[in-house]
Amino acid sequence: MSYTLINNGTLINGTGGTPIKNAAILIEDEHIAAIGPEESIKIPDTNVYTLDAKGGFILPGFIDAHVHLMTESFGRDETIYNPLSLYFYNAIERMQRTLNAGVTTVRDAGLADVGIKLAVENGTIIGPRMQISISPLSITGGHFDFMLNSGFDIKPMYPGFPNGIADGTEEVRKTVREIMRAGAEVIKVMVTGGIISANDHPEYPQFTPEELEVIVEEAKYRNLQVFAHAHGKQGLINAVNAGMNSIEHGTFIDDECIGLMLSKGTYLVPTLIAMKINKKRALDKTSNIPDWSRDDSIRIEGIHENNMKKAYNAGVKIVMGTDSGVVPHGRNLEELGYLVDIGMDPMEAIIAGTKRAAESLGWEDKIGTLEENKLADLVISKNDPLKDIKSLGNPDNILMVMKDGKIVKNLI
Numbered sequence: 001m002s003y004t005l006i007n008n009g010t011l012i013n014g015t016g017g018t019p020i021k022n023a024a025i026l027i028e029d030e031h032i033a034a035i036g037p038e039e040s041i042k043i044p045d046t047n048v049y050t051l052d053a054k055g056g057f058i059l060p061g062f063i064d065a066h067v068h069l070m071t072e073s074f075g076r077d078e079t080i081y082n083p084l085s086l087y088f089y090n091a092i093e094r095m096q097r098t099l100n101a102g103v104t105t106v107r108d109a110g111l112a113d114v115g116i117k118l119a120v121e122n123g124t125i126i127g128p129r130m131q132i133s134i135s136p137l138s139i140t141g142g143h144f145d146f147m148l149n150s151g152f153d154i155k156p157m158y159p160g161f162p163n164g165i166a167d168g169t170e171e172v173r174k175t176v177r178e179i180m181r182a183g184a185e186v187i188k189v190m191v192t193g194g195i196i197s198a199n200d201h202p203e204y205p206q207f208t209p210e211e212l213e214v215i216v217e218e219a220k221y222r223n224l225q226v227f228a229h230a231h232g233k234q235g236l237i238n239a240v241n242a243g244m245n246s247i248e249h250g251t252f253i254d255d256e257c258i259g260l261m262l263s264k265g266t267y268l269v270p271t272l273i274a275m276k277i278n279k280k281r282a283l284d285k286t287s288n289i290p291d292w293s294r295d296d297s298i299r300i301e302g303i304h305e306n307n308m309k310k311a312y313n314a315g316v317k318i319v320m321g322t323d324s325g326v327v328p329h330g331r332n333l334e335e336l337g338y339l340v341d342i343g344m345d346p347m348e349a350i351i352a353g354t355k356r357a358a359e360s361l362g363w364e365d366k367i368g369t370l371e372e373n374k375l376a377d378l379v380i381s382k383n384d385p386l387k388d389i390k391s392l393g394n395p396d397n398i399l400m401v402m403k404d405g406k407i408v409k410n411l412i
Helices: 084-100 114-121 169-181 209-220 233-242 255-264 272-283 291-314 334-341 346-352 355-361 389-393
Strands: 003-011 020-028 031-037 048-052 057-060 062-067 103-108 129-132 187-190 226-230 246-249 267-269 378-381 398-403 406-410
Touching: 003 031, 003 378, 062 355, 084 103, 084 114, 084 398, 084 406, 103 355, 103 398, 114 129, 169 187, 169 209, 187 209, 209 226, 209 233, 226 233, 233 246, 233 255, 255 291, 267 355, 272 291, 272 334, 334 346, 334 389, 346 355, 346 389
Parallel strands: 003 048, 003 057, 062 103, 103 129, 187 226, 226 246, 246 267
Antiparallel strands: 003 020, 020 031, 057 378, 378 398, 398 406
16 A cells, blocks of 8 residues: 655645645545645655645646547548558557646547557556547448548558448447447447548538437447537437437537537537637648548638537536547647637636546546545646636646556656
């Protein structure tokens, strides 16, 4: 049994309460044993490693509810020209960037398989805790059908990564079962087209309501959540009516969609940074953004931001997610600044990336807030995020990152 004592910091525990100055956290192995004002902590006599936070700000490890650890900007070269083994090795550095940014848990929204998750859990490689969806479900010609007119498909295909393309209720049912058999812990569904789609546009609805109901039904048999990539209104409505847990992106959300989401308690993951970066890249004629993505990337960014403001003001439950993988990894906490730009105060933005994110993943019993008996996932920020939330977006300001009681980054 070993202990770590972190002291001399200001505690922002993720619950939204008043920060505690001169706070301390006593960690026993991988769990928080005690937390609060330093004078309230009973410190064991032996086997205690003390870490001085040096006046920094102690926060929960952040949770990014929408990443793609296995890719970077969906470059075609990565899977068409390179050996498959390189595809996996490249993910290792991206995971380290994610941790260095202060993100200790991610929901991978497609491409990470059970082997990657096990490699992290077994300590073979260092990476964030994962909830994996493996292969997103898509219709033929839909958002995750990357078959090009040339006949090449840029998706990786190998055992352990089922093809998620399915049409019709019975084929959809079988495909969900195959994805669950491969180890999926959550089911991802493309209910509309997308910005990086080779064969469609963001507004186009995909899958019939009957097909979506079958997906949710099959997932519920194993107590798994379903979440939906959705830009267009009709696909979004279909997903919420089918009982999906969260809407990713939500670009064309309107009052009808907002009312439906409020009535169902559906979460919204805006991925604001992805919209910003995609537009910037699209405006740069020398960038490597796919040709089919440029017009949509430029066209919808402003629409998206305005509609996210409407959703926030109406009270929709918003969760931090970045779509890292479509955009560069390691910039995850820039999303917090964009959440403030749509109307949140800094504490609300922090909660969106900690407590509420944990709730949306169904893991609120073990992560998301700094409380006794929860896993010791935490970060120490050099700057006060309540005064300068955007400082968290610079990984250099994240001085220390701990996951499961183990320090994985330390600049103190």
